Amino acid sequence: MASRIPNVKATSLGPRRMPQVLMGLAVGVLLASVITACVSNDSAIGRVVMAMNEETSHLPETTRQQLDRFKEVYDTYVEDASDRERLDYFNFAYRRVRANYVYEVDDTKLINEAIAGVKEQKAKPGTMAPEKVVEDALHRMLKGLDPHSSYLNAEEFRDSFASTKGEFGGLGIQITMEEDLVKVISPIEDTPAERAGIQAGDLITHCDGIPIKGKSLREAVRLMRGKPGDPLVVTIRRKGVEDFDVRIVRDIIEVKSVRHRIEGDVGYIRITRFNEKTKEGIITALDEIRSKAGAGLKGVVVDLRNNPGGLLSQSVIVADAFLDDGKIVSIKGRNGRDERAFFADPGDEIAGIPMVVLVNQGSASASEIVASALQYHGRAVIMGRRTFGKGSVQTIMPMPLEGALRLTTALYYSPANQTIQAVGVSPDINLYEEGDAEHPVPESTREADLPGAIPAQEHDAARKRPRIAEAKCPEIGEEKDKMLGCAIEYLHAANQEAFLRRFFGAGQS
Secondary structure, three states: OOOOOOOOOOOOOOOOOOOOOOOOOOOOEEOOOOOOOOOOOOOOHHHHHHHOOOOOOOOHHHHHHHHHHHHHHHHHHEOOOOOHHHHHHHHHHHHHHHHHHHOOOHHHHHHHHHHHHHHHHHOOOOOOOOHHHHHHHHHHHOOOOOOOOOEHHHHHHHHHHHHHOEEEEOEEEEEEEEOEEEEEEEEOOOOOOHHHHOOOOHHHHHHHHEEEOOHHHHHHHHHHHHOOOEEEEEEEEOOOOOHHHHHEOEEEEEEOOOOEEEEEEEEEEOOOOEOOOHHHHHHHHHHHHHHHHHOOOOOEEEEOOOOOOOOOHHHHHHHHHOOOOOOOEEEEEEEOOOOOOEEEOOOOOOOOEEEEEEOOOOOOHHHHHHHHHHHHOOOOEEEEEEOOOOOOOEEEEEEOOEEEEEEEEEEEEEEOOOOOOOOOOOOEEEEEEOOOOOOOOOOOOOOOOOOOOOOOOOOOOOOHHHHHHHOOOOOHHHHHOHHHHOOOOOOOOOOOOHHHHHHOOOOOO
16 A cells, blocks of 8 residues: 655644754754844845845844943954954844744843853964854854754754765764763664664763863864764773773764564564654555555554654654644744644554554654654553653754854644653653662663753653563563563553553552
8 A cells, every 4th residue: 555644744823734844953943033133344244134134123222232242352352353244143143043042031141151152262362263253152152052052163054964864974873962071872773883882871082092071062073073984993981891992984874764674463663863764764664564464463663762853844744654633743932932733634554553652761852742642642652761851943044154053943842732841751651670779770861951951841740650670571683672572562462451460460550
């Protein structure tokens, strides 16, 4: 049977589909914004800013005073104070942040961060290139908003296209910073890093002998970049062992968004991230599973574990594949403005066959959209561990001349109209990892633990959810995947009570 998964179409508030999709590490969607000029002369960028506005508006006097503070710092540190183009560039970026960030932001705080970004370089006055002054200022100013907002210089902006297209050069790891070192969130499947044995939670202390400590995340990323085929030696710090070196050969990383197979009479679909190849992958997976399993298909497992998210459009497509109707997700900007809601079209690709969705603390953003939609509509049982809790929307806003802003412009809301930000999705059946007094299981880092994270708007609804020790689940495949074992066993059980009796026995809950 040919798939009926449709193309995603632009919508406004309340309609059926989604707006123009923008690239990003996480979900991105373009919200309407008011962009006005604040230019200091008739520079090239000044003319661009003016051309983008039919009319200009005046900033409050207090805001202008703060911009004057940055102008003084700019004039102090640049090698050529007559170059006003980059100052206009900063003012333009500032106006976009001020107008479009998900919450109103304090002018003094923004400018304080920008000035700190310049001064922390410890350069002598009159020695910095104008573009360097502004880049450092914007990096620090955007970083100070929340963990997901950032300034992208020209090179970083170009690289951002690659991650959404599912193909880029590197080692194949998703990273963050912790204790001034690079922390591996997870290695990407079937990449040089995974094949070299890099594990989630590893800390990278050196790249080719160069210490990471004292460097920013973007500086560390630059150390790890290189031509495909060039080796890199990274020094790994892992709990319980001494630091050790790992040699990794850089390669073109082709992220296969969707993998699938048949486990007996159960279809298994693994989605590693939501990129431009996800729609094609989910269509192929469902077609082949239906073809091979036929009428004997007992159920489907969708595995979103350690999926960090990606494109909103693709998460809507995946959720829609299994829903006949109903809301999938909505997004709301500052003060609830620019709301857009996305609904399922008629037609369930597997005609109501039972489903389990596997999630864990590494399931974030677009993964949480899919899990919350299928959970709310009762279409799938969510099994595993509470998700990461990234419920914010990042918009990539290209800048005149070069670069872009990655700005948090909205929060997304589940069909129950609850934001997942800093809360996450709690599974219907919690598979917990057991520890003991000597070796307790460490708490996983989630969105709420990140410095500067946007706080939760509500707490997780208190309701009883069964908890099962993961160790009690049967093992599946060469990887001895216990979570998958429990998911398949659930689909083979007559009902949820029968499944739970397998672990708790009669009369227990």
